[in-house]
Amino acid sequence: MVYKGIVASAFALLAGCGSSFISPSPAVDPGAQTEVLIKNLDSEDPITRMFAAGALGNLGEQAKQHVPAIKKLLTDREPNVRNAAKEAIQKIEKGG
DSSP states (O other): OHHHHHHHHHHHHHTTSSOTTOOOOTTOOHHHHHHHHHHHTTOSSHHHHHHHHHHHHHTGGGGGGGHHHHHGGGGOSSHHHHHHHHHHHHHHHHTO
């Protein structure tokens, strides 16, 4: 169940990246997506934590309030998770 939420959130957040003809589904609730991503920052699965941080970073300034939660991943045991958190924070602070 959580995996499907991750995939749906990732696709919705990445829908407009790189192509102007792709747009997010109007039925997707951005608040619900963000809530799932925040929960997934605490997942036992490192790939889930990594993708959640990356997706939040793609939100830019919209995720600014979640930087403290992302910063917790800077000390994660997995280097890919730490790198994703660092990149996400940089994107958020730049505004996207």
